[in-house]
Amino acid sequence: MKDVIKAFRKIVHLTFPPESSNRPVVCNLTRLFDLTFNILKAHITPRQEGAMIIEIVGSEENYRKGIAYLKEQGVNTSSVAQRISRDDEACIECGLCTALCPTGALAVEPAARRVCFESERCTACGMCTRVCPVGAMKVMLNNDW
Ligand code: SF4
Ligand code: SF4
Structure with a gap:
């Protein structure tokens, strides 16, 4: 092979x-x-x-x-x-962000039943910041974006 x-x-x-x-x-x-x-x-x-x-x-x-x-x-x-972060303490594992994240950076890990965040896959689209009910996701880009 x-x-x-x-x-x-x-x-x-x-x-x-x-x-x-x-x-x-x-x-x-x-x-x-x-x-x-x-x-x-x-x-x-x-x-x-x-x-x-x-x-x-x-x-x-x-x-x-x-x-x-x-x-x-x-x-x-x-x-x-380096410009995206999740406040793991604030996250309530609701899973809303996983339905919208276009890259799979936020995804449910079935075995652990947890929402995992893989920052290296993130494109900073900002979708998760709009739906997160507790404001756990933060994208640090200029206000101009
Ligand atoms: S900013 Fe976009 S790509 Fe990055 S984790 Fe949030 S939804 Fe996914
Ligand atoms: S939407 Fe927010 S609270 Fe829900 S799983 Fe995603 S980061 Fe956690």
Whole structure:
């Protein structure tokens, strides 16, 4: 049987200063580092700063090089997983969020009958924050989103 090599993938939040908005820095991830990317969300603020959430796929080494390149170009990068959190004390395990979470980051674990949260799968869509009855889910993005 053929070995299946799992690609490294990460969901990343990027913010661009106005001066970099005309440069193809994100496209260069493919050209220079053999990474593929999928834009999940994009936004321009009133101050002409760009913000984007993208999923980057490739080798882990190339991912690190690509992120270093973005930083060199003045792009601020952070993992989306660092921007989403759940207050486990507040969560009442109602399961409402699991019906709406598009990525399966929030899912019921049948054996433990618990709602599990896997932050690395989160795209910061914010759906869970709108339905959670106790405000347990927090997405820390700019108010502009
Ligand atoms: S913000 Fe909430 S609903 Fe959206 S992907 Fe993340 S965990 Fe799922
Ligand atoms: S909606 Fe809120 S309280 Fe209900 S399982 Fe999800 S995080 Fe917990």
